[in-house]
Amino acid sequence: MTLTDRVPKNSGWRLFLQTVVGRAYPRIIGLLRELSWFFFEVFLPVLSVAAYVFIYRAIGAEDVYIGFVVMGGAMTAFWLNILWSMSSQMYWEKQTGNLALYIMAPNSLMAILLGMAFGGLFSTGLRALVITLAGSLLFNVNFEVSNYLLLFAVFMLTMVALYGMGMMTASLFLLLNREAWHYANLAQEPVYLASGFYFPIKSLDFWVAAGASIIPLTLGMDAMRQLSFSGGAELGFLPVRTELMILVALCVVFLFGARWLLKYMERLAVREGRLTESRR
Amino acid sequence: MQATQGIGKPAKERGVSGRTFRAAAWLGWQIESNWADPLIFFIYSVIKPLSGAAILVVMYSVITNGAFDDPMFAYIYLGNAFYIYVAAVLTGVSWTVIDDREIYRMLKYIYIAPVHVPVYLLGRGFAKFAFGSLAVFITIAAGVYFLNVPLDLSLVNWPLFAVSLTLGIVMLAMMGLVLGSVMLLIVNNANFMGEAVAGALYLFSGAVFPLSILPGWLQPVGYIIPISYWLELLRRSVIGQVAESFPTFSQFSDIQLLAILAGLTALFTVLGFVVFRYCDHQAREKGYLDRYSNF
Numbered sequence: 001m002t003l004t005d006r007v008p009k010n011s012g013w014r015l016f017l018q019t020v021v022g023r024a025y026p027r028i029i030g031l032l033r034e035l036s037w038f039f040f041e042v043f044l045p046v047l048s049v050a051a052y053v054f055i056y057r058a059i060g061a062e063d064v065y066i067g068f069v070v071m072g073g074a075m076t077a078f079w080l081n082i083l084w085s086m087s088s089q090m091y092w093e094k095q096t097g098n099l100a101l102y103i104m105a106p107n108s109l110m111a112i113l114l115g116m117a118f119g120g121l122f123s124t125g126l127r128a129l130v131i132t133l134a135g136s137l138l139f140n141v142n143f144e145v146s147n148y149l150l151l152f153a154v155f156m157l158t159m160v161a162l163y164g165m166g167m168m169t170a171s172l173f174l175l176l177n178r179e180a181w182h183y184a185n186l187a188q189e190p191v192y193l194a195s196g197f198y199f200p201i202k203s204l205d206f207w208v209a210a211g212a213s214i215i216p217l218t219l220g221m222d223a224m225r226q227l228s229f230s231g232g233a234e235l236g237f238l239p240v241r242t243e244l245m246i247l248v249a250l251c252v253v254f255l256f257g258a259r260w261l262l263k264y265m266e267r268l269a270v271r272e273g274r275l276t277e278s279r280r
Numbered sequence: 281m282q283a284t285q286g287i288g289k290p291a292k293e294r295g296v297s298g299r300t301f302r303a304a305a306w307l308g309w310q311i312e313s314n315w316a317d318p319l320i321f322f323i324y325s326v327i328k329p330l331s332g333a334a335i336l337v338v339m340y341s342v343i344t345n346g347a348f349d350d351p352m353f354a355y356i357y358l359g360n361a362f363y364i365y366v367a368a369v370l371t372g373v374s375w376t377v378i379d380d381r382e383i384y385r386m387l388k389y390i391y392i393a394p395v396h397v398p399v400y401l402l403g404r405g406f407a408k409f410a411f412g413s414l415a416v417f418i419t420i421a422a423g424v425y426f427l428n429v430p431l432d433l434s435l436v437n438w439p440l441f442a443v444s445l446t447l448g449i450v451m452l453a454m455m456g457l458v459l460g461s462v463m464l465l466i467v468n469n470a471n472f473m474g475e476a477v478a479g480a481l482y483l484f485s486g487a488v489f490p491l492s493i494l495p496g497w498l499q500p501v502g503y504i505i506p507i508s509y510w511l512e513l514l515r516r517s518v519i520g521q522v523a524e525s526f527p528t529f530s531q532f533s534d535i536q537l538l539a540i541l542a543g544l545t546a547l548f549t550v551l552g553f554v555v556f557r558y559c560d561h562q563a564r565e566k567g568y569l570d571r572y573s574n575f
Contacts, residue, residue, distance in 0.1 A: 036468065043476065047483055051483045052339070054494065055336065055356065058489035059339075059340055059352060065342075182324060193334050
């Protein structure tokens with residue numbers, strides 16, 4: 001083949017799909033290439049889960065709370081993935097010099113973000129599954145699922161809304177530099193608190209819980225807990241079907257918001273020359 | 281050449297450790313704080329530890345209906361507050377290796393500068409200690425003023441507190457030096473190491489629950505972790521009446537616990553420099569000082 005030969009190239013929706021697959025690929029294959037990362041990303045949440053379980057045992061909590069902690073610990077994997085591998089990904093790409101290539105290439109930045117989301121969802125889902133299994137076995141958690149279909153629907157909607165939110169915040173990080181690391185770091189514990197990762201969100205003041213519901217994991221976890229544990233419904237914040245409707249609304253808002261914000265931020269970053277700056 | 285060794289060193293070189301420590305501490309302070317204006321940085325510094333404490337407060341409150349006068353609450357709350365030092369100092373010292381080798385890519389320049397590298401790592405950890413102290417103070421103050429943590433300043437055993445705190449911080453710094461030294465040899469997963477060690481110590485040191493809550497076969501782990509003794513001494517000095525409610529270390533007097541802590545601090549001091557010397561040599565041999573993994 002010579003340089004003058006025409007290479008068939010995709011365009012339109014085929015290019016979009018190709019980009020999604022191309023960006024998801026390293027996330028999925030990376031899971032198999034660096035198994036030690038998988039170990040640490042499972043081991044660290046299990047340590048946290050164990051600590052919170054023993055605290056609950058020290059103060060005489062019922063078993064349902066142990067289940068809540070295990071589920072919360074598993075869901076931390078998704079939040080950490082959103083923070084460090086979605087939101088701040090543009091910052092990392094800027095640091096490594098890939099961001100300019102993404103912008104220059106004839107593909108959609110939205111497709112790149114979608115690829116990151118699909119790849120991240122798959123690899124993180126696997127981690128969350130292992131954390132759930134490990135936590136359940138270690139602490140004898142009894143799951144009593146009342147409606148598998150609804151549980152699956154809630155989980156999928158939570159993930160779509162969550163990764164939509166991740167795509168939206170990723171565009172905000174286009175403008176950030178070294179402060180990106182600190183902002184991502186800052187959004188860990190406060191969100192664990194506000195979203196009720198280790199306790200029922202109902203325990204917080206109603207308006208605090210309502211405000212925290214902007215983070216899809218808040219209502220998603222609450223609904224999944226109601227559907228997965230005996231006695232979970234009594235500790236629920238809102239009825240499951242109401243939470244499901246709100247999650248649908250969040251999916252729409254975040255996905256459209258991500259599309260709009262990404263275009264706006266990309267233009268702004270180009271205009272202000274922030275795509276290639278690298279201040280550590 | 282002879283003039284640069286031992287007591288024949290010029291005055292400038294004799295003070296190299298002190299200068300290294302001061303410069304590293306100042307550098308650490310700048311790296312940690314100068315990305316934001318002081319107000320945002322202050323909020324950033326306290327919101328994370330306060331949120332961590334608030335999670336425990338809500339968990340406790342849900343189960344006990346807000347029985348904050350129970351000694352268990354003070355045990356959990358203060359243990360968690362003082363544990364901030366573990367995350368700050370231990371991982372602060374060790375994270376410097378990642379910071380300088382991977383993020384700023386300055387480790388090789390530190391090595392060719394006229395500095396004492398282990399002291400440089402400790403100096404960088406000192407900045408984290410300063411920020412950690414702010415977080416500990418604010419967390420405890422919030423507990424006392426809003427949650428009735430029974431801390432009466434007139435009843436605090438200040439000499440015991442000062443000695444325990446100082447020994448503990450030195451011990452944590454030296455544990456951090458051991459960890460940082462090992463990180464010099466780890467290329468792919470070094471960024472996980474600090475968190476993994478801090479997480480394991482949080483679980484096994486009795487920071488937020490008495491060691492007797494752990495399964496029997498895991499309890500001995502708690503007894504061999506130096507931080508368990510340090511936290512017990514801090515609790516005894518600050519809220520003696522609460523510490524008495526949990527008989528984990530009741531067989532030891534304050535003096536015996538101090539002696540154990542002092543012994544462990546001395547052990548980790550020696551170990552820190554020995555391990556650093558070995559790892560430093562290995563890292564030079566293998567060319568790890570200038571190796572990036574894009575963590």
